[in-house]
Every structure is written in C-alpha cells, then in structure tokens.
Amino acid sequence: MSKVMSRPPASAPPPAAMDADAGSWTLRVRKTWDRVLPMDHLLPHRQPYYVGSWVYVFGVVTIAALVWVVVSGVVLSFMGPQWWHDTGVGHFFNSLHFWSVQMFFIFMVLHLWGQYFMAGWRDGRALTWMIGVVIFGISILTAFTGYLSQLNFDSQYIGISAKDAMDGAGIGAFFNVLNFGQMYGLHVMLLPITVTFIVVVHIVMVRSRGVVKPIGPEGGAAK
Amino acid sequence: MDTPAQYFDWGFIHISYPNLLVIGLMLVLFAIALVAPFPHKSDRDV
Amino acid sequence: MKMLKQEMTQEEYYRGVRMVPYDLVKELFLALAGLGIFVFVLAAAFSSPDVPTVTIQQWAQNDPVDFVSTAAGELAGTTTSAGYGAPYNNAGGEQTWGPFAPQIWFGQRIPIDSANDFVIQPLKYASAGNPGLTTAISTWTSADGDQQTKWVTAYTDALAKATYADGKVSVADGDYGPLPVMMSALLTQGQSGGLDGLLTGAGHFYQVDYTKALLFMGDGNYLFDLADQQNLSGDQWGMMNETGSYPGQTWLWLYTAWYQVWPFTSDTGVLGLNGGNADLGVVVLMTLLTAALALVPLIPILRDIPRWVPIHRLIWRDYYAPKKSAAPARA
Numbered sequence: 001m002s003k004v005m006s007r008p009p010a011s012a013p014p015p016a017a018m019d020a021d022a023g024s025w026t027l028r029v030r031k032t033w034d035r036v037l038p039m040d041h042l043l044p045h046r047q048p049y050y051v052g053s054w055v056y057v058f059g060v061v062t063i064a065a066l067v068w069v070v071v072s073g074v075v076l077s078f079m080g081p082q083w084w085h086d087t088g089v090g091h092f093f094n095s096l097h098f099w100s101v102q103m104f105f106i107f108m109v110l111h112l113w114g115q116y117f118m119a120g121w122r123d124g125r126a127l128t129w130m131i132g133v134v135i136f137g138i139s140i141l142t143a144f145t146g147y148l149s150q151l152n153f154d155s156q157y158i159g160i161s162a163k164d165a166m167d168g169a170g171i172g173a174f175f176n177v178l179n180f181g182q183m184y185g186l187h188v189m190l191l192p193i194t195v196t197f198i199v200v201v202h203i204v205m206v207r208s209r210g211v212v213k214p215i216g217p218e219g220g221a222a223k
Numbered sequence: 224m225d226t227p228a229q230y231f232d233w234g235f236i237h238i239s240y241p242n243l244l245v246i247g248l249m250l251v252l253f254a255i256a257l258v259a260p261f262p263h264k265s266d267r268d269v
Numbered sequence: 270m271k272m273l274k275q276e277m278t279q280e281e282y283y284r285g286v287r288m289v290p291y292d293l294v295k296e297l298f299l300a301l302a303g304l305g306i307f308v309f310v311l312a313a314a315f316s317s318p319d320v321p322t323v324t325i326q327q328w329a330q331n332d333p334v335d336f337v338s339t340a341a342g343e344l345a346g347t348t349t350s351a352g353y354g355a356p357y358n359n360a361g362g363e364q365t366w367g368p369f370a371p372q373i374w375f376g377q378r379i380p381i382d383s384a385n386d387f388v389i390q391p392l393k394y395a396s397a398g399n400p401g402l403t404t405a406i407s408t409w410t411s412a413d414g415d416q417q418t419k420w421v422t423a424y425t426d427a428l429a430k431a432t433y434a435d436g437k438v439s440v441a442d443g444d445y446g447p448l449p450v451m452m453s454a455l456l457t458q459g460q461s462g463g464l465d466g467l468l469t470g471a472g473h474f475y476q477v478d479y480t481k482a483l484l485f486m487g488d489g490n491y492l493f494d495l496a497d498q499q500n501l502s503g504d505q506w507g508m509m510n511e512t513g514s515y516p517g518q519t520w521l522w523l524y525t526a527w528y529q530v531w532p533f534t535s536d537t538g539v540l541g542l543n544g545g546n547a548d549l550g551v552v553v554l555m556t557l558l559t560a561a562l563a564l565v566p567l568i569p570i571l572r573d574i575p576r577w578v579p580i581h582r583l584i585w586r587d588y589y590a591p592k593k594s595a596a597p598a599r600a
Contacts, residue, residue, distance in 0.1 A: 041279055047291035048283060050588040052263055054256035057296065064300035068308055085319065094319070095312035098515075102311075103304060105520050106245065110253055118584060119575040121566035123282070124275030133563035140520060147518075153320040154512055157496045159479075160487040161503060168364040168548030170371025173356040173378040178484070181477030210279045213286075214585040215576055224315055225513040227499050235529050237506050241516040257583040263289065 037208045044207075050214055055118070058111035059206075065104035066199065070192060072097040077188040081151055101143060108136060120212050128205040135198050142195055145187035148177055155180075320499070320512040325468065325482065328491040329459030334431045336459055337438045337452045339489035341428060343383045344409075344448075345421040348488035350383045357381040357484070364546040372549070379480060387485045391467045392451055395458045402454045405447035412446065420446035436460065503528050523558070527551045 021027055075093050076084060084090035112132065115121075121129035147158050159177045166172035176182055228239040275282065329336045342348040346360070354363035355372050356379045363372040389406065396402040409417065427440035438456060440449075458464050468482040486492045493502065501507040508525035511517035532538030533547040542550040565571050575581060582589055 043293065045290060045292065046288040049263075049287045049289045050585050051291060052261045052587055053584045054259050054261055055253075055584050056261075057300065058256070060293075060296055061300045061304055064297070064304040065308075067301060068305055091316065091319065092312060095315070095317035096308055098317035099311040099315075100304075100308045102245070102516055103308060106249055109520065110249060110256075113253055114256075114584070116565070117575050117578060117580040119572065119581070121572070126566035129566055130563045133559065136562075137559060143518065150319070151322070152318075153322055153495070154318065154501075156322055156483060156486070157492065157501050160483055160492065161496075161501075161507070164548045165552055167353070167356060168372055168546070169552040170355075170375040172372070173375035176356075176379055176478070176480060178480040179478045184477075209275045210282060213282070214588045215581050224515060225318070225320070227512070228510075228514040230500060237500075237529075239500065239510055239514075239517065241511070241514055242509060242519050245516045245519050257580065 037204055041210070042204075042207050044210075048211065048213075051211055055114040056211075058107050058114050062104060062107040062111050063199070063203075065100050065107055066195070068100035069097065069104055070196070072100055073188070073192065081149060081184060085151065101146070104139070105143070108139065112136065118212065119215060122212050122215075123209075125205075125209055125212055128202065128209070131198060131202045131205065135195065135202060138191065138195055138198065142187065142191040145183045145191060148183040149180070149187045151180070315515070318512045318515045323486070323492055323495060324462070325459050325464045325486060326462040328486060328489060329456055329464070332489075332491045332494075333433045333438055333456055333460070334428065335490050337431070337456055338425065338428045339485070340388050340452055340455050341421055341425050341448065342488065343387045343485075344417070345425060346384065347425075348383060350381060350387075350484040350488050358383070364549040366546055366549055366553070367541050369549075369553075381481065381484060383484070383488070386481050387468065387488075388451070388455060390471065391458060391464055392454055394467060394471065395454055395463070399454070401450060405450040405454075408447040409451060416446070420444065420448055424448045424452075504534075524551065524555055527554060 072093055076090075076097055079090060079093075084094035115129065115132070144158075144162070148155050148162075163172055163177050166175055166177055228241050231238050231240060231243055339348060343351060346352065350357060352360045352362040354360050355375065355377050357377065358381060359377060363370060365373065389410065392402065392406055396406055412420075423443050424440070424445040427443055427445070428438075431438050431440045433439070436457065437453060455464075458467075465482065468485060469479055470476040496502055496507070497505070499512045500510045501512070503525075506522075506525045506529060508521045508528075509517050509519060527533055528547060528551065532540075532542045533544055533550060535543050536545070537543055561568065561571070
C-alpha cells in the first residue's frame, strides 16, 4: 500500500480520510487478505474444465475423514479415556474413531499419490506440497499418541517398544511414551490443534493459487 | 475379529491379510479413480 | 522464489482456460455424508480392537519363573532397563552412531534405579510386620557388591532349572543369601496385585505415569511373548500390525521395513549401522527420507517422474484429447 506522496488535484475530495488511514495495520491486513484469498477464490463456483477426475476428490474426502476423527474424538475426550472400555456406546464411539482414522490415512495417501503423479507442486505450489508432507508427519505422530492413549495391551506394548526409538534418538528424554498423562494431553489437545491449523493453511494455499494446470502437452519440462 | 490375523509371507515380506487388503483396496481405488468417468456439468458457459 | 509463490493472479493463470460449474461445498457435504455413513457401517460391523491390559499380577501368576528371573536380574543389573543408559540411568547402554549420540547428549531426565525401584522399595512396603523379610532386605543392602554378585549369579544360574508349585518358585540348594526370601516375597506381592499399584502410585495419590511398571514388565519375557503371538514384535513388522484381525498402521510400512533388512538385522552392518543401534539408525534414515519427500519439488529425477509416467494423461485426458472443432468456448 503506497502512501500518498503528492497533493491531489484541487477538484478531488479532501484527502484527510486517506492520510488518516495510511498507517493502518488493519487496513493493510485486510488488503493483503483480499489479494491473497478473496472470497471468490476461497469459494469459487467454477473450476477449470480439466478438474474432471475422481482423483481430485481424495483431498476433500481426507478432510471429511478428519472431521469425523475430530467429532468422534471430542465425544471420547468429553467422556474420559476409560469410558469406552466400560460401555457399549463408548466402544462404538471408539470404533467410529478407529475407522475414521483408517479412512483419514487411506485417503490422505491416495491424495498424495494423486498429487505426486500430477506434479501438483508446479507453478509456485512447492510450499503447498511441503505443508502436505508436514501434515502427513504430524498426523502419524497424532495417531501414535492415540494408540498410546488406549489404556489397553496395545498401548502397553507400543509404549515399551517405541520408547527405544525415542530414547535412541534422544527425544525420549522429553517425550516419554510410557507417561500416559503426557501422551494423552498431546493427543487430545496439542496435536489435533496443530493438525487442524496446518490443514487450514494447506487449504488456504490451495484455494489462493487454484488447482495446478496439467503437465505441458508436449511432455515438456513440468513447470 | 479378536483372533490374531493370518499372515502372508513372501521373501522378507510378512504382512497381515487385513493390512494387505487395505493396501490392495487403495491401489484398486486409485486405479478406478483414474479411469472412471467424472460427472461433468453441462458445457454451457457463462 | 518462483517455487513458493505464484507470480501471477489466478485470473492471469487461468486466462483462456474454459471454466465449468463445480460445487465445492456440495462436494464437501457429500464427502462428509458418504464417508460418515461408511465409517458408521464399519464401526457397527467390525467394532474396534481392545485387548485388555496385562498386569504384573497376571505376569506373576502365569509365568512366575520369568517373573522371579526378571526380579533377580534387576538386582544383578543385567536387565534391559538396568543396562539402558539415558534417559533412565548412567549404565552406558546408549545407542550411538560414530560421534552422533543424541541419547547421551539429552541426558538422564527420567531417573530409574531398576534394582531399587522395582525390587527393594516394593519389598520394603511388604516388609511391614514381616521381620524375616525385613532382615533379608537389610542383609542384601548391607552386603558389599562382590557378595551381592556371588549370590545373584548363583541364584540366576539355578533359576534356569527352577520349578513352580503352590505359589513358590523352587531352585536347587545353594548359597543365595537372602535372595530366596526376597524373591518369594516379591512373587507373593506380585501375585496379589499389590505390585501393580506400588510401581505406579507408591508415594503419590494421583498418578498418570506408568514408566516404572512398564519398564519392569519390559524387562521380562511375558509381555513380549504375548506380543509375539499377535505379531506385534519388531522383527515381525510389528509396528504395522494391530491386535486381532484389524488393519493396523499401514502407513508405517517403510519405518518398520528397515528393521527387517540389512544392515539393521546384522551384528556387523555397514558404516557403523547395525542391529545394535538400529533404533537410532532407522530414525535418522526415516528423517532423511521424510525430508526428501517434502523436498521432492526440488529433487531432480524424483520431480520428473510424474512427467515420464503417463498417469497424468489419464487424469487429464480431456485436456490432452484432440480438440474437437465443435462448440467453441465462449469467453
């Protein structure tokens, strides 16, 4: 946003308002937002005609799976980590959580395969790809803390085994997989918030740039 | 579902049938997505 | 940077490209509904795994010889936890790769004294009102290191041929000092269920940290044998597997694959990587591979494969199809 440098012509309206807004951070943020992600880019009702393959839906199905992971997870965390062992309804919500996590990873990997073979990082979209890999990594960590939070034999054994990887790499000193309190807190609060935040960033990046064009028809260098 | 799974062995690969099924279904799903026709809206443009 | 920012607006990028109606919000709702129904059906049909925990009590009841052998091993300092090193103690068993030793660098931040935490302290609780046990404990703790080693080595050797009957583990006669009394008391304590609580909650009211109880169980064979039956062990691609007939963590396939192959199955290995530092080696390797995955856009050949493999020609077949001369696109 450029400052007003010269006096406007006498016929123009008095510039008092423009001068007063010149240093406004709020205005600057809004103008940046309007430039990066205007509403018709966030929610376009049209797409290029070549967005016509089922491969394109893997991303949104991954988001849908994440929604169900969080919804079922919220119910489980509201009722406490022991609930699902004690009641049939609780076990059912755990099952919803278990299968939506399976769906989340299945469709996220399908989405990764699709984006790889489309070379979706072209034309300024490299960061979108990188953020996607970060989501993959943090999701794996989130699932890991979830397995440790089950309060069953699986949690015991995963803890006893995985501690060697954590300890061998040194982070076991801070990230104690045998400490249920620590793992549970990471799983129900810190990591879901992190995953959700990064997914939102990823979606904003996709929407702000739009879908990438097909690879050049002559088979030339993918830009 | 609580009895331990059966396993498929091939060389050093040792994978449970449920896991093999998941991976197999993913490959099939990807292949179908590649070839299945996608419903297009009418080609009338504005 | 050309790779990180699009240098033109979407209007410029899509100039000349035919746009067709595409309802993103409807697509999201269809995905939510469709996947929601599918997940509901899977949950109703298959439920989810929940193999109950193994307690120290079950361990002591079902495999008392292993239990007592483990306890003796704690006193001898020969168990996994006793020789582990950081973050638990300074026994020096850390994994290193040449000069790279993060396990040592990050220090002992979770102090565990195996012999004391798993055996002596719990026995002291049990010794209230039990003068025989009190004497045995003080005989042990006041003996010098050489004497303790003599007793525990003899006892451990004898345990190889131990028998179990009527709640007692019996070994051939020998000079084991106070150990038979101590081990018998610990076994009784374990079989009564008292050890489970003591190893998690002793001295506290609330407790959410199971480090001691799990490290103790991990020093024995009972937990591992059960895990083996469910194919969860490290050499069975266990990281990928789930109890029962459920799908596991298929996304960990490459992580666990390394543990099944050379050099991580070998004692000698290569470049200093072998079975002895496999955990560190695999973490380093997978970190590098994950970074490579993130940096694919920058890596030649990896970023060119999509151009060479004709999968994209299927995805964008409308785009690559010879253009028909009918219905001109109206701008």
